[in-house]
Amino acid sequence: MSSTAPTTDSNLAVQVEALEIKATTTTATPRNHYHYQHHLLRKYSSGEDEVEEVEDDNEEPRSLRRSPVTHGPSPAVDHSHGLARLLKNNLLWSKAIRERQPDFFDRGSKGQQPEVFWIGCSDSRVPENEVLQLAPGEVFTHRNIANVVISTDLNCLSVLQYAVDVLKVKHVIVCGHYGCGGVAAALSDQSFGLIDHWLANIKDVKRQHDSNIDSIQDQEERCRALVEINCRNSVLTVAKSPIMKAAWARGQVIDVVGMVYDIQTGFLSELGYHVSNEKDLKTHLSVHSDALFAARKNTQL
Known part of the structure; x- marks a missing residue:
């Protein structure tokens, strides 16, 4: 700055x-x-x-x-x-x-110079400036239901490009939160109307990890697991974007980090999804679902 x-x-x-x-x-x-x-x-x-x-x-x-x-x-x-x-x-x-x-x-009024770009959920209980204790002008933001990032969302990608190419942020934080209504709805077979089209993206993520998520007996814990995996998917989607690849290719120092916020405690935690370059991305893409959930179980012990 x-x-x-x-x-x-x-x-x-x-x-x-x-x-x-x-x-x-x-x-x-x-x-x-x-x-x-x-x-x-x-x-x-x-x-x-x-x-x-x-x-x-x-x-x-x-x-x-x-x-x-x-x-x-x-x-x-x-x-x-x-x-x-x-x-x-x-x-x-x-x-x-x-x-x-x-x-x-x-x-x-003379301009903004944030170092952080936050992709979060629209939930009113997760205000990024307060959670990060940053003042106006210090965090650039995009929010939607359940912090979903997909490669066809021109809204999110336009904001990402501005953050990376123009503002030159140093960190992209994709933040999910426990108790997310969008993720809980995606776990349900119930129809919610128009939002079903958006929740289909989370359901697709769940299908990639069905056996491991369905093996969790407690419904709340199952939801927490999908919150984490959904955040991971958004991190990887950001990292795979031509925007990030071009930034790394020109030597821009910027990373994508997955985090989760606990609305019951106010604590923000890193999820272990941290991508700083193409090599990191390949490593994360190579991790199998069983390995992710095995690591999750070990963390809970």
Whole structure:
């Protein structure tokens, strides 16, 4: 990263300490249903114990900030609207950032220089910036149901190409997560409508490892195994892409790593699928399903 980019430590301070907002509701009267009491954590740069409090707006509801670019015919969002809390949180968030790092947004507006490209699941419980403790501008992201990467998905591949060829990221993280609803649905014989077409990709992965996955008696553990194998498949699909092969051929230092997030503990773990070049890729492709699951059993002992 260039010398003008914000440092990870200072960004972490902003992300973790300056921006955590706690909201409590009071329902004394209908007008106060969206009456929130916000608190910003103590300033990151001081060792003080006091908490800075942002007073609530006790006035009658009024319109919140509106973009001057286009003024559509819809009425402005006021304080009685369900999104009012989110817009107020945004104002507090922006204010907190600017108070602690006045030039933060100015620097960010000049471009992004992330070192990490994250391919993850759309699940709202796996927010990559918070999981990795990185600030805005430090992780480039693509998310879909069950972090599936297939060679015909132009959306995902376009993002991958931009990350590799333009942003020059150093790491591509493919992250699955235990308790994934998409993977659980793929294990089922039930039809879920349109998403069945997407889940067919995970079912294809399962068929490659049917005997080993079906031998697991516990349904939850079977799902965890498919989460891991599905992530492995996406790692290998990324690594086999012409985008990655071209990057390695020109000497670009970049790796593809498979990880899994445990929503019950908050822990992120590497799965042992780490591809840094064509030689690594051939090694991973040569590993038989039985060997993968034997290693998995040994890890659990």
